[in-house]
Amino acid sequence: MNKAGTPSSAQAREGSTGTLDGGKLLELATRIKIWGRELGFQQVGITDTELASHEKLLQKWLKKGFHGSMEYMQRHGTLRSRPAELVPGTVRVISARMDYLTAEAKPAVDLMADPESALVSRYALGRDYHKVLRKRLQKLAERISDETGPFGYRAFVDSAPVLEKALAEKAGLGWIGKHSNLLNLRAGSWFFLGEIYTDLPLPMDIPAENHCGDCVRCLAACPTGAIVGPYQVDARKCISYLTIELKGPIPEPLRPLMGNRIFGCDDCQLVCPWNRFAKMSEEPDFLPRNGLDAESLVQIFGWSEAEFLERTRGSAIRRTGYTGWLRNVAVALGNVDLRQAAHPESVIEALQKRRNHSSDLVREHVEWALNRHNKA
Ligand code: B12
Ligand code: SF4
């Protein structure tokens, strides 16, 4: 999800307060957490920059090629695992999480049971989280500087080479589960992460403990077997990667396993027992937009590029691009079981209408889908 280039766009101020004593820093850390909640974060924690063990695991992951075509995951060398190399002077990281599941969205399980409907992952139904969290982190940094005077900081939300989950785990926000998402004892895993790198030597929080125990539900539930071992996701098999990050054709053996998941995937989180404790977000920005939680595949396959751009304005879905979107929907249409479909003829018609699309990518996926229905 991170298309980070250089860490340039975050607001920055050089210099530091320098003279805060231990008592004042403790008081400041407490207030930062209160301000964070006032700004809509459910939890804020603080940690240092030491990530040596995670660095090794990241390197192993890269060596196995699990990042696939996400070249940005290896582009930055050790910057991702060494915060002070990315932003010189950083000694602490303020990590924050924000819940995104809303009660208003049509439940994912209902959409899964109806293969003619489009299943968009929960995180992408509302406004693009990068923008939402980044703005709030910026406000948090401004509140800190109102109190302390100018200090060195940079705010990130999946916008630079940052090991967000490892930092959040160390800052006590939750543990990295076997599905590799961060999850929390009282809040499950339906939340985003963002962080502020700072030169303020704030007191640190206690890292969260792992509570996965013997559970392997997420590994068993993954439709494509992308969780190749506990804590290890081979992104090349992950539906989230296939529908969002991958720009070319989706490998054919994986297509039938994708069902109606057209943007991202939530299966490993849906089965996680800790998500029973997930709290609903009251953040208006995360409310489903433009009916994206309840569209039919046939309907959205008919969208023109202008409609696609209109309906996904301000949404993370823009990331996949119009042809990527059509590619994904074509696969989902190919996966509809026509014997159980309420409108089997409209599925075939929709695909046939796209047979001559100008993009090779779209045409190839449409042919594949028609082939599955013996209509090629
Ligand atoms: C690349 C990426 C992806 C890739 C790869 C996923 C991955 N696991 O790395 C793809 C496209 C598949 C993806 C998918 C999703 N992503 Co994503 N993604 C990222 C990104 C940009 C980097 C993650 C990263 O550093 N990967 C590198 C690998 C090495 O990390 P890792 O798999 O977590 O491995 C760690 C541990 O598992 C452990 N480990 C690794 N191997 C081993 C082996 C053993 C034996 C052990 C014990 C431990 C261990 O150490 C590693 C280092 O800490 C982050 C944002 C960021 N900058 O951090 C968002 C981020 C992780 N994604 C996020 C989300 C929401 C998702 C999806 C849920 C979206 C969706 N619904 O489709 C899915 C979830 C899929 C999944 N099960 O991971 C959120 C997660 C929030 C949370 N609660 O954790 C993040 C943090 C973005 C954000 N700012 O909120 N994502
Ligand atoms: S997001 Fe879906 S495909 Fe990816 S690891 Fe989780 S269950 Fe598997």
Ligand code: SF4
């Ligand atoms: S499903 Fe089970 S193993 Fe997977 S993250 Fe949740 S608790 Fe851990």
